[in-house]
Amino acid sequence: MLYLPNTIAVFLLLVLIWFKQTSAHEVATDARKHDVAQAVFGILSYTRWPSNPSTLRLCVIGPTEYADEVLQGALLPSDRTVTALRISEDDKEIATQCDSMYVGALSEKAWNQLISKVAGQPVLTISEQQERCSSGGMFCLSVHASHTAFEVNLDSVARSGLRIHPKVLQLARRRGSHG
Amino acid sequence: MGEPFHPHHAPSLAEVVCRAHQRMAWASIAIAGSLVLLAGVMVLRIYIDSNLQLVARSLAHNVEAAVVFGDTEEIHRTLESMLPGEGIAFARVQDNHGQVLAQWQPHSQGLGVQAANWLGQHILTNPTYSTIHNANHPVGRIEIGGDGQGLLRFLILGMALLLLCIACAGCIGALLSKQMLHAIVTPLNELALAARAGRYERDLALRVQPAHILELRTLGDDFNSLMDELQERHTQLQQTNTALAHEAGHDSLTGLANRAHFERRLLEAMAQVQGTDSTFAVLFLDNDRFKQVNDTHGHEVGDALLTEVAHRIRSQLRSTDLVGRLGGDEFAVLLQPIHNSDDATRMANHILQAMAPELPIRGGNRLQPSVSIGIAVYPTHGHDIPSLLRSADVAMYRAKAGRRGSLRLAEAVNTPEKQEI
Numbered sequence: 123m124l125y126l127p128n129t130i131a132v133f134l135l136l137v138l139i140w141f142k143q144t145s146a147h148e149v150a151t152d153a154r155k156h157d158v159a160q161a162v163f164g165i166l167s168y169t170r171w172p173s174n175p176s177t178l179r180l181c182v183i184g185p186t187e188y189a190d191e192v193l194q195g196a197l198l199p200s201d202r203t204v205t206a207l208r209i210s211e212d213d214k215e216i217a218t219q220c221d222s223m224y225v226g227a228l229s230e231k232a233w234n235q236l237i238s239k240v241a242g243q244p245v246l247t248i249s250e251q252q253e254r255c256s257s258g259g260m261f262c263l264s265v266h267a268s269h270t271a272f273e274v275n276l277d278s279v280a281r282s283g284l285r286i287h288p289k290v291l292q293l294a295r296r297r298g299s300h301g
Numbered sequence: 302m303g304e305p306f307h308p309h310h311a312p313s314l315a316e317v318v319c320r321a322h323q324r325m326a327w328a329s330i331a332i333a334g335s336l337v338l339l340a341g342v343m344v345l346r347i348y349i350d351s352n353l354q355l356v357a358r359s360l361a362h363n364v365e366a367a368v369v370f371g372d373t374e375e376i377h378r379t380l381e382s383m384l385p386g387e388g389i390a391f392a393r394v395q396d397n398h399g400q401v402l403a404q405w406q407p408h409s410q411g412l413g414v415q416a417a418n419w420l421g422q423h424i425l426t427n428p429t430y431s432t433i434h435n436a437n438h439p440v441g442r443i444e445i446g447g448d449g450q451g452l453l454r455f456l457i458l459g460m461a462l463l464l465l466c467i468a469c470a471g472c473i474g475a476l477l478s479k480q481m482l483h484a485i486v487t488p489l490n491e492l493a494l495a496a497r498a499g500r501y502e503r504d505l506a507l508r509v510q511p512a513h514i515l516e517l518r519t520l521g522d523d524f525n526s527l528m529d530e531l532q533e534r535h536t537q538l539q540q541t542n543t544a545l546a547h548e549a550g551h552d553s554l555t556g557l558a559n560r561a562h563f564e565r566r567l568l569e570a571m572a573q574v575q576g577t578d579s580t581f582a583v584l585f586l587d588n589d590r591f592k593q594v595n596d597t598h599g600h601e602v603g604d605a606l607l608t609e610v611a612h613r614i615r616s617q618l619r620s621t622d623l624v625g626r627l628g629g630d631e632f633a634v635l636l637q638p639i640h641n642s643d644d645a646t647r648m649a650n651h652i653l654q655a656m657a658p659e660l661p662i663r664g665g666n667r668l669q670p671s672v673s674i675g676i677a678v679y680p681t682h683g684h685d686i687p688s689l690l691r692s693a694d695v696a697m698y699r700a701k702a703g704r705r706g707s708l709r710l711a712e713a714v715n716t717p718e719k720q721e722i
Contacts, residue, residue, distance in 0.1 A: 157371065164370040167435060199369075199438030269374065289366035293375055 150267060151188075157270035158263060159191035162224060162248055165261055165272070167198045168287035171221060171244050178221045180206040183236065186226030187250060188265060211236050222246035225254070233257065244283045248272075260284075261294070314486055319478045326474035327467050334463040338456070342424070345455055349388065350426045353447045356387050357431035361443045364394055364403075368433050368441040373402050380405040390418050390448035394433075396441045413453070420449025420456075488512035492524055505532040552626040554604055555611035563625030563633055567686050570637050571679065579638035582645035582678040583689055585697035586614065586652070588630035589671040589705040602662050610670050613655040617648065632672070633693070642678045642710055649674045649708045656706065673701035674708035682711040 166178055178198070182189050193206045209219065211232055216223070217240050225247060228236065233249075237258035240247070247254075248261040255262035255275040260282065262273045274294040279286055312320075360383055367375035376394050384392055384405055392405040407414070421427055425447045433441035488509060495507040505528055509521040550562035558566065570581045588610060595603040607630065614632060615624050623635040634652075639645055652674065659667040675697025682696075683689030692711035700709035 160369075160371045164366070167369060168366065198436070199440060200436035201438075269372070287366070290370075293366055293370060293372060 154265050154267070154270065155188045155191045158188040158250075158265060159194075159196070161263060161270045161272055162192050163196045163198060163204060165248060165286075165290060166204060166222060166246070167200060167202075168290040169222075169246055170285040170287075172283055173244070175221055176202055178202055178204045179219065180204050180222045180224060181209040181216065181220035182206055182224045182226070183209055183211045183216075184226035184228040184232070186224065188263075189224055189226065189250075192224055216240060217243045217245060220245055222248065225249045225251075225259075227251060230257070233259075240282075242281060242283075246282070246284055247278070314489065315478075315482050318482055318485075319475050322474035322478035323471045326470035330466050330470040331463070334459075334466055338459045338463065341455060341459060342452065345452060346424055346426075349447055349451055350429070352388070353425070353429040353445060354431070356384075356389065357429050357443045357445050359383070360392065360394075360445070361431045361433040361441075364443070365433050365435055365440070368394065368396060368402060369435050371396075371402070376403040377405070384445075388447050388450055390421055390427075390446045392446075393428075393444040394441060395444065397439060402441070407448070414448065414450075417448045417450040417453045420452050421447050422449075424449060424452060484513045485517065488514070488517045488521055492521065495524070495528065499528065499531065503535075505535055555608050555626050557611050557615075557632070558623055558625035560625065560627045563623065563627065563635065564686060566623050566625075566635055567689070570635060571686070574638070574679065577638075579640060580679050581635060581637035582639050582642070582676060583693045584634040584636065584645070584649055584652070585675040585677075585690075585693040586610075586632040586634065586672040587697055587701060588632075589673055589701065591630035594668060598662060598666075598668075602668070605662065606660060606668060606670060609660050610656070610672065613670070614652055614672075617651045617655050633690075639678070642676065642681065645676050645678055646708065646710060649676055653706060653708060671706040673697055673705055675700055675711060676708060677711040681713050683714065688714070 162180075166180070171178075180192065180195070182193055186192075189206075193208070195206045196204045198204060206224070209216065211225075211228060213219065216236070220240075221244070223236075223240070223245060225233070225236065227250060233254060234257065237247070241258075246261070247259050248263065249255070249259045250263055250265070252262045252264045252273065255273045255278075258275075258278055260275055260278045262275075264271045264273070272294055274286070274291060276291070360380070363383060364376050364379050367373075367379060380392055380394070380403060385407065389405075390407070393401055394403045395401050428444045428446040431443040431445075432439045433443060491509045495509055498504040498507050508525045508528065512518045512521050550558055550565075552559050567583070574580050588607070591603065591606070594606055607626075611624065611626065611632065614634065618624065618634065618636075621637055623637075625633045625635070627633050636645055636648055639648075652672070656670045656672055659669050661667050675693045675695065677683055677689050677693035677696060679689055682692035692714065696709045696711035700707045703709065
């Protein structure tokens with residue numbers, strides 16, 4: 123009984139530390155989500171679709187870590203609206219339902235299946251996983267505490283028939299060379 | 302020109318004109334140069350402002366994607382690669398909410414840079430803004446300020462050129478004024494020279510040449526006429542003076558020297574013979590029976606007789622000798638130079654012989670001129686003028702007492718004191 127106050131104090135301290143760490147972590151995560159959203163909407167705003175849709179459908183696929191703000195959608199400077207919706211990677215109509223895809227952590231098999239569905243279609247793919255750019259992905263984010271970088275796979279972009287503004291490619295290439 | 306004749310330090314015409322020319326040249330160049338410089342600054346300002354606009358716009362274009370992606374690192378990189386050497390003092394990139402994404406400033410901050418920045422802040426349109434567009438929608442803003450280095454360079458170069466121009470203008474002004482002065486000063490100097498010659502050397506014969514400039518030519522002509530008149534008057538005055546001087550020293554009846562003149566000449570003669578082996582003699586001549594002639598035939602005949610006697614005496618003398626009328630019927634002769642009393646006696650004899658012809662007068666009458674002569678030789682018969690004259694006078698009276706129309710040599714004296722009679 124004599125130890126009780128001490129025990130409680132230690133417990134409270136631990137709780138406090140945990141809470142503080144959690145809140146700090148949450149703040150950091152929020153900033154990353156914001157950075158990711160900015161990068162995603164930036165890429166979208168510099169991309170031209172052959173059909174030039176006035177509303178861009180952004181499909182969020184798989185377990186995503188930073189998609190919260192992306193899911194809120196946006197109004198791009200070019201007066202195009204981005205509407206985001208979660209969709210299953212097994213959806214048959216992905217190629218027609220989506221103008222772009224934000225892909226979370228998928229297994230390599232699931233990823234390959236997804237890519238094969240949209241192959242040759244004007245669907246922009248942005249992956250949270252950096253390594254996907256070497257297997258058919260177009261833009262691959264690498265999220266850091268201070269900033270969010272991205273790589274681009276020009277072959278995939280060229281095959282899709284989408285047009286990406288060179289300014290974005292310039293930003294991406296530099297990131298790519300930095301690793 | 303004329304150094305000894307300027308008691309005050311009055312500036313010469315050359316200095317005044319040269320200074321005026323230089324000042325005029327300086328002033329005109331300075332005014333014109335300043336206006337050109339001002340115009341240059343204004344034009345340059347327009348160009349620099351439009352250049353700033355261009356830089357701002359191209360910067361906006363280049364950072365567009367980076368601003369959209371919020372990539373501050375890329376914005377910094379773009380600023381760093383684009384702005385150095387473009388005359389930019391600072392640059393700022395803001396997003397749509399006014400949040401500053403990146404700032405840039407040149408690294409060097411020397412005194413020149415500060416002066417240039419000051420110029421840029423006060424003369425250029427600072428800062429210049431340009432909006433960053435993404436698909437015609439503003440996503441941010443560029444704000445840049447120009448440094449005034451171009452302006453500073455222009456101003457320094459302009460000032461240097463202006464100073465050079467002013468210096469050149471001063472030299473050219475001095476040269477031109479020298480040319481102009483030649484046309485003015487030469488005739489003036491000539492005038493001054495002629496006036497000075499007239500004043501100090503009584504040389505009124507100098508005339509000035511006609512000058513190139515109308516006013517100076519008129520002045521020269523007037524001066525020449527004035528000099529003509531002066532010369533004429535001067536000649537007249539000299540003639541009058543000579544006549545007056547002659548009158549003062551001569552007897553009006555016979556034209557012979559008067560007593561004062563004669564004694565003056567005696568003094569001169571005394572001074573001249575000092576230290577030479579020649580000497581001089583004084584003859585005293587008195588007309589015999591002159592009072593009688595005057596009483597018998599009247600003063601006119603007396604005067605005529607005196608004139609004739611004077612003429613005859615003079616005709617026997619050399620040009621260096623002098624005849625004087627001391628008063629009444631008394632004459633005196635200065636014989637100079639002579640070597641001894643024999644010379645004097647011989648010449649006195651010549652005078653006596655010259656009296657031999659009779660003088661015809663009114664009514665068919667004739668007069669026999671006759672003089673008695675006393676001779677005194679310096680210094681045998683007197684060491685000073687009064688004693689010499691006295692000796693001659695005494696000798697003359699002795700001659701007259703002996704026989705009229707004769708001559709007598711004075712008696713020698715040993716010392717001036719013993720001459721007292």
